[in-house]
Amino acid sequence: MSGSPFEAILFDLDGVLVDSELQANTVWVGLLAEHGLDIDLPTFMANAVGGTHAVLFEWLRREYGWTRPDTFIPEMDARLYEAFGSTQAIEGAARTLDLLWAAGLPFAVASNSQRGRLKRKLEASGLAPLVGEHAYDPAHVGGRGKPAPDLYAHAAAQLGADIARCLVIEDSVTGLSAGVAAGATAWGLLAGGHVHPDNAAQLTRAGAGRILRTHEELQGALELDRRLLRQPHS
Missing domain, CATH: 1.10.150.240 (Putative phosphatase; domain 2)
Structure with a gap:
């Protein structure tokens, strides 16, 4: 996508895309x-x-x-x-993914969830069709889940992206530390129902470049609406 500082966006799942x-x-x-x-x-x-x-x-x-x-x-x-089976998408998450698709910016999910649970949550929340095949769990990297960097490095590689030009979106210190260790830029997104008052400070200390509170804020930070308007029309 022309003008984007990122080649791909890598999302955690729980607390970032779904409220589980x-x-x-x-x-x-x-x-x-x-x-x-x-x-x-x-x-x-x-x-x-x-x-x-x-x-x-x-x-x-x-x-x-x-x-x-x-x-x-x-x-x-x-x-x-x-x-x-009753997992809900966090408000605005589906629109974020829709806008990324429309703007041509690749994305993936990298979660510490066991594979069957990961699939169950994506399907129940309605996000599975948007994520497609790019949902990765520790079994993809020999069980080396977060905070090890392997899962995010693997997700970037599967998208054909340089991890150093990827953005990781996380809600936990464990996950954000994994993104930073992998070499990505990492932002904290505190949009889930479990947010604790100390979360923002903890994520900042762990290396978060920005702290966002809603998917609408994330969409604005990535300028997704503006980028979509700049896409050439057929």
């Missing part, structure tokens, strides 16, 4: 309580948002001495699958 963090973490807290570990939702979310399940289980073991029973993952999988 509260859904997921409520399931976790409820199931943990059934298995003998009571954690309040804000504490759990402060440690869980943006991370992989492996990292989360290690935190639970280290901080609480809790080890998951054999039945935990199957139970969690079933409950999350049910919960994610």
Whole structure:
């Protein structure tokens, strides 16, 4: 796209395109309580948002001495699958993707979600047709999820873009750190229902070049409406 400082836009999913963090973490807290570990939702979310399940289980073991029973993952999988069937797109997310398509600026989703959950959330939110095949999870990079840079580097490569000329859009320190480590420009987008008052400062310290609050702000920052108007007409 002529005049754009970016070759591609790389989105996190949860809390950036879909409002699923509260859904997921409520399931976790409820199931943990059934298995003998009571954690309040804000504490759990402060440690869980943006991370992989492996990292989360290690935190639970280290901080609480809790080890998951054999039945935990199957139970969690079933409950999350049910919960994610009602996942909603964040206000303005579909328009952002529509405008990117129309302006000819490639984009992808790079998420720490397990592949089946990633697909479920995209389909339930109505964003799957817009994202198409460019939805990537840690299994695409040997399980090396965020904060490792591999997932964002892989997404950029699949789009044929130079990661140094990509923009990463994130809502968590874990994810934003991955984008920065990969060599991309990274902006924080705090448009989800789980936003904490300290999030903006945390993302800025992690290297966010800008903090945005809505998809409308993101569209304006990327000048998507203006760029679309400048596209040649057939």
